[in-house]
Amino acid sequence: NAGVTQTPKFQVLKTGQSMTLQCAQDMNHNSMYWYRQDPGMGLRLIYYSASEGTTDKGEVPNGYNVSRLNKREFSLRLESAAPSQTSVYFCASSPTRTQGPHYGYTFGSGTRLTVV
Amino acid sequence: LAKTTQPISMDSYEGQEVNITCSHNNIATNDYITWYQQFPSQGPRFIIQGYKTKVTNEVASLFIPADRKSSTLSLPRVSLSDTAVYYCLVGDVQAGTALIFGKGTTLSVSS
Numbered sequence: 001n002a003g004v005t006q007t008p009k010f011q012v013l014k015t016g017q018s019m020t021l022q023c024a025q026d027m028n029h030n031s032m033y034w035y036r037q038d039p040g041m042g043l044r045l046i047y048y049s050a051s052e053g054t055t056d057k058g059e060v061p062n063g064y065n066v067s068r069l070n071k072r073e074f075s076l077r078l079e080s081a082a083p084s085q086t087s088v089y090f091c092a093s094s095p096t097r098t099q100g101p102h103y104g105y106t107f108g109s110g111t112r113l114t115v116v
Numbered sequence: 117l118a119k120t121t122q123p124i125s126m127d128s129y130e131g132q133e134v135n136i137t138c139s140h141n142n143i144a145t146n147d148y149i150t151w152y153q154q155f156p157s158q159g160p161r162f163i164i165q166g167y168k169t170k171v172t173n174e175v176a177s178l179f180i181p182a183d184r185k186s187s188t189l190s191l192p193r194v195s196l197s198d199t200a201v202y203y204c205l206v207g208d209v210q211a212g213t214a215l216i217f218g219k220g221t222t223l224s225v226s227s
Contacts, residue, residue: 030212031212031214033214035217041219042203042217042218042219042220043160043217044217045214045215045216045217048212048214050211050212050213050214051212056214058214059216090159090160092159092160094209094212096209096210096211096212097210097211102162102165103148103150103165103209103210104150104152104162104165104209105150105152105160105162105215106162107159107160107161108159109158109159110157110158110159
């Protein structure tokens with residue numbers, strides 16, 4: 001059981017380049033999330049999808065777009081990368097009502113992105 | 117989203133019990149309390165979740181008083197490998213509401 005898979009694990013971009021971070025979960029969870037974590041900081045919510053077909057902005061959505069492609073996949077796109085977007089990006093998924101036994105998040109291993 | 121307050125850091129020795137308290141005065145009726153553990157260069161890992169009273173699993177216990185305005189994560193007999201950042205989060209997780217992470221509590225365990 002793979003859980004949450006993120007690709008790529010590492011990426012270096014030049015300022016202005018675009019890229020898409022991929023996330024897939026195999027636990028049939030309804031909800032998925034994208035967070036970023038800067039050195040020595042807590043996680044900050046970028047976007048989330050409470051259920052297939054819906055997406056909502058989080059704390060720091062500027063410069064990002066998301067797509068909930070289907071129930072399994074939730075991608076994060078940087079249209080024009082900036083050095084301020086250098087960070088570690090974590091994807092997570094969680095069950096919702098009736099999916100129990102608990103509603104904790106399962107996180108992926110992260111994508112380490114550097115924008116130069 | 118309920119805001120949480122927890123200590124920035126705590127120190128302990130191997131074999132001791134560690135209790136980390138989190139305050140969440142504005143918790144809503146549908147909110148659950150969830151704790152996560154994060155090691156360097158890894159994503160957070162779910163530890164325990166509760167709504168009221170006491171919850172225990174193989175890793176930790178979670179104590180929630182009747183007014184639910186605070187909660188305490190209890191780690192029995194910690195070891196060096198429990199050195200990590202611990203996050204307390206509150207939210208309507210059943211509805212898929214996204215949780216806001218604070219800075220967490222950095223627990224340092226020494227021998």
